[in-house]
Amino acid sequence: MFKQITIIAPGLLGGSLGLAVKKRKIARKVVVWARRIENAQAAVKRRAADRYEANLKDAVKGSDLVVLCCPVEAMPSLARQFRGSLARDAIVTDVGSVKYDVVNQVSHMIGKRAVFIGSHPMAGSDRSGLNAARAGLFEESVCLITPPSGVSRAKLHKLIKFWQAVGCRIATLSASEHDEAVARISHLPHLVSAALVSLAGKKGSELFNYAGPGFRDMTRLAGGPPEMWSEICMANHAEIRRAVDELIEELETLRRAATNKSAVEIRAYLRRARNLREELKNRA
16 A cells, blocks of 8 residues: 555554554555664564654655654654655545644644644553554544545545555544543543542542452543653643543532432433443444
């Protein structure tokens, strides 16, 4: 599908992407670049790439697909550095979980030399880093693609085929729709997971001695890297705030029902939630 793919920052997602591309023979060559050269060397050693480049500009030369797997706040700066070395008509994409600002800023940096199309594979792990990477990470996950207005159908189709080739199902939506959606199905769940652990451990960790699998399942997300998640929260702060407000309204509904000792209201609420959960299961 591609002559050469460059992966910028081969951590969990970048490393897994390199492994998947190599395993499925999606590109003739995979090149990696990382701020710390030992990380790039480790990616080659793990066979997630054919070679590494210490220089960012050299890393993107000759690539018809460049994938930004770095933190979202670093993407515009890196794009500014490598834009002059991009092949004409190259596709640049990313794996970031926030889109509106990234799409606008990186598209501006790249200009007309190449095209930037945002991507967000909804895949991950409570572990981080290259050591946690695996070729099957993207299988059966959804990749949200946020094409800019006016993008060529051929470029968009090529990127869609790429994500399908590593195992993803595809959905397309605007960057603003993306940020609104992921605030509720990804970012808020992580914060709720952290809040539940924080609440249970407020007076020490004794309660954890009594925790069953339900509590462990509900709080698994809290094991994610705090640095990465704090960056995500800052990048999507407006939509996360709205989502938190909406969650508070849901909890207020339950609190009123509990205050009124209304088993009917609580049962109706829980029944509706169970039905929605069944719908979710059916879409897996």
